[in-house]
Amino acid sequence: MNYRLLAEVEGADEVYFQAFEPGEAPDLDRDGYLHSREYSPVEHPGGDPNLWALTGTSNGGRTAGFYAVAVNEHGRTVSPVLFVAWNTEGGGYDDWDVKDPY
Structure with missing residues (x-):
């Protein structure tokens, strides 16, 4: 499954994307592994410096x-949760959870 994350932020020197597992709290000191992958760099759509986007592929x-x-x-400032992806086969959820996972 492919995904695209987008954040609109004014006055940021950097925006990076991270992930956390349900039941955990976001950990700002953990490496932002999503944005650090060479094949998934953060981009500015349309050249707008206030837009920060990441396109990736779920494994x-x-x-x-x-x-x-x-x-x-x-x-640093943390956004609300932008996107939730769950693995219905191995993540402890099933198709019924898709309707109301949290």
């Missing part, structure tokens, strides 16, 4: 919630 792994972290000289 069918674990259930996860994706969020954005905006960084500037004043620190």
Whole structure:
């Protein structure tokens, strides 16, 4: 499954995307592995410096919630959850959970 994450942020020096598993809290000190992959760089759609986007391919792994972290000289700000992907075969969820997973 392919996905595209988009965050609109003004005044950010960097925006990166991370994931966390249900039951965990987002961990800002963990490496933002989604944006660090060479084959999935963060881009600015239409050349707009306030838009930050990541396109990736799910490997069918674990259930996860994706969020954005905006960084500037004043620190870091975390977005709400942008996207939830779950693996119905191995993530502890089934097709019925798709209707109302949380």
